[in-house]
Amino acid sequence: MHMNRMIINFSVILFIAFLFVGCAQRVSVDACLDGTPYGFFWGLIHGIIAPFGLIGMLFKDNVTVFATNNNGFWYAFGFLLGSGGWGILAGKSKQ
Numbered sequence: 490m491h492m493n494r495m496i497i498n499f500s501v502i503l504f505i506a507f508l509f510v511g512c513a514q515r516v517s518v519d520a521c522l523d524g525t526p527y528g529f530f531w532g533l534i535h536g537i538i539a540p541f542g543l544i545g546m547l548f549k550d551n552v553t554v555f556a557t558n559n560n561g562f563w564y565a566f567g568f569l570l571g572s573g574g575w576g577i578l579a580g581k582s583k584q
Contacts, residue, residue, distance in 0.1 A: 527556045532564035536571020 527535070535542070535556055545552035555568065 524558065526558045526560040527564050528560050529563040529567040531556065532559065532567025532569075533571040534567075536568040536573075539568070539572045 535554070539554050542552060542554040546554065556564065559565070
């Protein structure tokens with residue numbers, strides 16, 4: 490019974506999240522797509538500094554966490570590694 494309630498709660502939250510995303514404003518990024526796209530190493534660096542970028546986004550409209558002009562998978566993979574998204578950099582200590 491408890492598991493069914495968790496599934497229902499999760500479904501409601503997911504539904505509400507999709508409603509909010511559906512109302513998001515589209516922004517043209519064509520001006521940002523000039524030049525060479527960012528690759529794996531830039532994604533890694535951007536992932537490492539992502540917490541600072543997130544704080545900067547709260548105060549400035551022109552700060553973003555994820556580079557718009559990237560090369561896709563390899564940039565996203567570097568970003569994920571740099572941000573510790575898989576817990577690779579976190580580690581567990583046994584005491």
